[in-house]
Amino acid sequence: MTNKILMAALCFSILSCGVVKKKTSYGSQRKITVEAEDNSTPEGEEADEKEQLSGEIAEELTILEKSEDIIDTALSFSGVRYKYGGTSRKGMDCSGLLYVSFLEHDIYLPRVSFYMANEGKRIDLTEVTKGDLLFFTTSKRRKRINHVGLVVDIEGEDIKFIHATASRGVIVSSLKEGYWNYAFVKATRVL
Numbered sequence: 001m002t003n004k005i006l007m008a009a010l011c012f013s014i015l016s017c018g019v020v021k022k023k024t025s026y027g028s029q030r031k032i033t034v035e036a037e038d039n040s041t042p043e044g045e046e047a048d049e050k051e052q053l054s055g056e057i058a059e060e061l062t063i064l065e066k067s068e069d070i071i072d073t074a075l076s077f078s079g080v081r082y083k084y085g086g087t088s089r090k091g092m093d094c095s096g097l098l099y100v101s102f103l104e105h106d107i108y109l110p111r112v113s114f115y116m117a118n119e120g121k122r123i124d125l126t127e128v129t130k131g132d133l134l135f136f137t138t139s140k141r142r143k144r145i146n147h148v149g150l151v152v153d154i155e156g157e158d159i160k161f162i163h164a165t166a167s168r169g170v171i172v173s174s175l176k177e178g179y180w181n182y183a184f185v186k187a188t189r190v191l
Contacts, residue, residue: 063191066105067131070191071152074101074162074170081169094148094164098133101150102190109190113148120190128154128187134161134175136183145185149173 074097083091087100095113102109110116117135128134128151136147149163152172159175173180 063131066107067129067191070101070105070107070131071150071162073104074098074150075152075172077101077170078162078172079169080164082164082166092164092170097162097164097170098148098150107190114145116148117145117186117188120188123187123189125159125184125187128159129189130154131189131191133188133190134159135185135188136180137185138183147183151187 077089077092077097077100080089081091082093084093085096086092087096092100095111095116098116099109099111109119113135116133120133123132130151130153132151134149134151135145136149137143137145138147147163149161151159152162153160157176160172161175162170162172164170165173175181175184
């Protein structure tokens with residue numbers, strides 16, 4: 001009898017192996033949760049972008065302040081007589097005026113206008129702002145840059161610049177004046 005029970009149990013287990021009754025759950029409520037995809041920038045990246053933007057604005061403001069300070073320094077020399085090679089209130093030439101004005105604010109420029117013209121980035125006249133440099137050729141015999149001025153103001157399309165002239169010393173002139181307009185060669189930005 002024990003053999004029969006054993007045999008029956010063995011047969012039952014062999015026949016039932018791998019057969020599983022599938023449990024159905026009709027009517028029971030199944031909840032599925034799907035998380036939305038986050039398309040926004042992470043807070044860290046957004047903060048970095050804001051920092052970068054505020055850093056760029058701060059840099060632009062610093063440049064504007066520095067150019068205003070340089071302009072104020074140059075304007076303080078208004079009326080100083082012309083002296084070739086001069087760099088003081090006793091007399092100065094055009095490149096000496098800019099050399100001293102920039103140097104007072106820890107910006108080194110070459111002492112001669114021809115070499116000064118190689119500094120900075122060349123810009124179109126329509127892009128000129130306060131603090132930019134204007135270069136001229138005033139000699140009919142030589143087509144080499146020999147004069148420089150510093151942009152101090154822009155009124156519409158009229159660009160005002162400070163420079164030192166042999167006849168009138170350190171003055172502010174307009175690029176609209178025929179002589180300076182004709183002699184103009186290029187503009188550069190050093191700040």
